[in-house]
Amino acid sequence: MGKVMLEVRNLSTKYVTRYREDVYAVDSVSLTVEEGKSLGIAGESGCGKSTLALSLMGYYFPPLHYIAGDIIIDGKNISKLDPETIRKTILGTEIAYIPQAAMNALNPTRKIIRFIEDVIRAHDPKARKKDIYDLARKRFEELGLPASVLERYPVELSGGMKQRTVIAVSTILSPKVLIADEPSSALDVTSQKMVIKMLKDMMANGIIKSMIFITHELPLLYNVTDDIMVMYAGQIVEKGTAKEVVFDPLHPYSKGLMGSIIVPEEGVRDVKLTAIPGTPPNLKNPPAGCRFAERCKYATPECSYANVGLRGNGYGRSYRCLFDEAKLREVYANA
Amino acid sequence: MPENSKTLCLSGKGVTKIFGVGSKRVVAVDHVDFEFYQGELISIVGESGSGKTTLAKMLLGLTSVTEGQIYFQGKPRDISTHKKRKEYWKGIQAIFQDPFSSYNIFTKIDTVLLDCIHMRGGRNLPKEQKIEMMREACSFVNLKFDELTNKYPFELSGGQQQRLMIARIFLLKPQILLADEPTSMIDACSRSTILDMLLNLCRETKMTIIFITHDIGLAYYISDTVYIMEKGKFVEYGTADEVILNPKADYTKRLISDVPKIYEEWDLSTVQP
Numbered sequence: 001m002g003k004v005m006l007e008v009r010n011l012s013t014k015y016v017t018r019y020r021e022d023v024y025a026v027d028s029v030s031l032t033v034e035e036g037k038s039l040g041i042a043g044e045s046g047c048g049k050s051t052l053a054l055s056l057m058g059y060y061f062p063p064l065h066y067i068a069g070d071i072i073i074d075g076k077n078i079s080k081l082d083p084e085t086i087r088k089t090i091l092g093t094e095i096a097y098i099p100q101a102a103m104n105a106l107n108p109t110r111k112i113i114r115f116i117e118d119v120i121r122a123h124d125p126k127a128r129k130k131d132i133y134d135l136a137r138k139r140f141e142e143l144g145l146p147a148s149v150l151e152r153y154p155v156e157l158s159g160g161m162k163q164r165t166v167i168a169v170s171t172i173l174s175p176k177v178l179i180a181d182e183p184s185s186a187l188d189v190t191s192q193k194m195v196i197k198m199l200k201d202m203m204a205n206g207i208i209k210s211m212i213f214i215t216h217e218l219p220l221l222y223n224v225t226d227d228i229m230v231m232y233a234g235q236i237v238e239k240g241t242a243k244e245v246v247f248d249p250l251h252p253y254s255k256g257l258m259g260s261i262i263v264p265e266e267g268v269r270d271v272k273l274t275a276i277p278g279t280p281p282n283l284k285n286p287p288a289g290c291r292f293a294e295r296c297k298y299a300t301p302e303c304s305y306a307n308v309g310l311r312g313n314g315y316g317r318s319y320r321c322l323f324d325e326a327k328l329r330e331v332y333a334n335a
Numbered sequence: 336m337p338e339n340s341k342t343l344c345l346s347g348k349g350v351t352k353i354f355g356v357g358s359k360r361v362v363a364v365d366h367v368d369f370e371f372y373q374g375e376l377i378s379i380v381g382e383s384g385s386g387k388t389t390l391a392k393m394l395l396g397l398t399s400v401t402e403g404q405i406y407f408q409g410k411p412r413d414i415s416t417h418k419k420r421k422e423y424w425k426g427i428q429a430i431f432q433d434p435f436s437s438y439n440i441f442t443k444i445d446t447v448l449l450d451c452i453h454m455r456g457g458r459n460l461p462k463e464q465k466i467e468m469m470r471e472a473c474s475f476v477n478l479k480f481d482e483l484t485n486k487y488p489f490e491l492s493g494g495q496q497q498r499l500m501i502a503r504i505f506l507l508k509p510q511i512l513l514a515d516e517p518t519s520m521i522d523a524c525s526r527s528t529i530l531d532m533l534l535n536l537c538r539e540t541k542m543t544i545i546f547i548t549h550d551i552g553l554a555y556y557i558s559d560t561v562y563i564m565e566k567g568k569f570v571e572y573g574t575a576d577e578v579i580l581n582p583k584a585d586y587t588k589r590l591i592s593d594v595p596k597i598y599e600e601w602d603l604s605t606v607q608p
Contacts, residue, residue: 044522044523044524044525045492045493045494045521045522045525046492158383158384159383160383186519187383188382188383188549189382189549189550189551189590189593189594190382190589190590190593191382191383192593193593193603196595196603197603200603216522216523216524217523217595218523218597219594219595219596219597220595222595222597223595223596223597223601224595246597247597256524257523257524259527260523260524260526260527261523261597262526262527262530262550262552262553262555262556263552263594263595263596263597263598264551264552264554264555264579264591264594265596265598265599266580268552268555268556269555269556269575269576273527273530273531273556274527275524275525275527275528275531276524277477279492279494279495
């Protein structure tokens with residue numbers, strides 16, 4: 001077992017809205033990411049994937065509020081720090097975040113090198129211009145990006161190039177954990193592959209120590225990450241290695257997600273896509289019992305009120321279902 | 336479908352679009368020929384910047400054709416006046432990538448659907464029949480009409496909005512539906528619902544669907560005929576099985592190898608920066 005880079009214990013956060021209708025978007029999530037490993041988070045829209053990513057940074061601003069839990073990055077607990085300290089000491093150096101629409105994050109009136117300067121100066125106000133240039137040029141070379149990009153404006157770059165530039169800028173200080181929130185969802189397959197290759201190179205070169213990758217595309221997660229965590233309605237419903245979750249899903253929800261995979265391989269045309277009916281529940285007042293019960297094909301009356309906990313030790317394979325593994329396999333075999 | 340029963344729906348000869356003049360001219364679509372038949376599901380696949388959307392805009396008559404001619408049901412298309420263009424749009428309709436910006440934000444959902452009935456000449460129908468038609472369209476796309484009345488489109492989620500778009504098409508019953516990346520902004524789970532609905536629409540109403548996408552897996556799953564587009568030209572076309580399982584053009588091979596797979600190794604070393 002390698003050194004633990006990021007450990008999260010029972011993290012809960014909420015969105016505070018008007019009229020005191022709180023939305024419990026992340027509900028006691030625990031996870032660990034070791035050095036050199038990557039964790040994938042899968043789930044539908046509205047399952048709390050992106051909120052979890054924001055919560056992991058410990059950088060809370062309204063309407064997002066912290067309730068409970070610990071976030072430990074490389075042995076340092078950051079969950080109780082105030083936002084200003086986190087911005088100055090944690091973001092960029094310990095943990096970096098690539099948002100979903102990263103390409104729109106670039107101010108069109110500034111050159112790329114100015115963004116890098118901003119990131120470095122935020123942590124070291126006395127940094128010399130020459131050092132910044134040298135570091136940027138060296139890093140861009142390592143990642144296979146042309147150094148001429150540094151002197152360009154964002155509008156001059158294509159979508160895929162912009163995305164890769166944003167990744168390079170946000171990891172310029174070699175963070176310990178990189179959180180990539182759907183970094184390739186808006187790109188075509190070729191640019192997507194370039195982005196993935198770059199992320200993998202960064203892991204191999206030790207520029208980033210560990211990665212959390214969020215997406216709704218299971219085939220992509222299978223190829224990119226070591227472990228996969230499936231989220232539903234703010235909770236973890238299944239966790240395991242990529243191979244386990246993709247080829248042998250235990251929770252009915254993961255099973256349903258597997259049914260929506262489309263890859264250009266022989267036989268795909270004959271497979272009937274099985275979408276999960278309905279939408280995720282409203283988290284203003286989450287349903288009692290199993291949150292997936294009303295969309296689950298195999299639900300029993302007991303599912304709608306019984307308290308369903310996470311089975312397993314929480315570190316290896318675990319899943320959240322009323323049935324145990326043997327019972328689940330029996331149900332799937334009969335279906 | 337047997338060969339002799341095919342009727343030509345939309346075709347083009349030497350269709351070209353050039354943006355700009357002189358040294359700055361960009362040939363977005365370069366002398367493409369195509370023949371789309373009634374009741375077929377056609378995919379046009381290409382990377383960003385290959386000219387897919389420009390071609391779609393030309394087919395819809397939203398932008399002018401620099402050179403060449405588009406034929407609608409065998410006859411040269413005439414959209415010179417606004418009236419003729421409106422007539423043409425009764426035959427061809429579109430779903431776009433971004434459902435959030437496809438609706439008028441001041442229009443309620445029942446008005447959106449009612450407009451479609453009126454456009455089909457149902458203005459004088461009794462109210463009960465109109466409601467019945469709207470209910471039928473909503474149930475086709477698994478939406479509950481009674482929950483939608485008096486709501487605005489922005490109150491729905493992305494997947495629901497895209498389904499409402501399909502309900503509109505169901506009421507309008509055009510001969511051709513042009514779907515420009517209708518699933519690229521929604522998650523994998525609602526994606527399969529929408530694909531199934533498009534397939535049903537094609538099978539039940541014999542509508543021609545032109546599906547534009549960058550995801551070759553989707554194209555293979557959904558379509559009868561696949562056209563592969565590179566830099567404004569069709570490099571390969573044929574039935575889905577022919578093109579995807581035995582690709583001839585290098586570009587097609589690259590597109591297929593770039594999709595993440597689960598049953599075989601995904602080769603990252605082929606990436607050229």
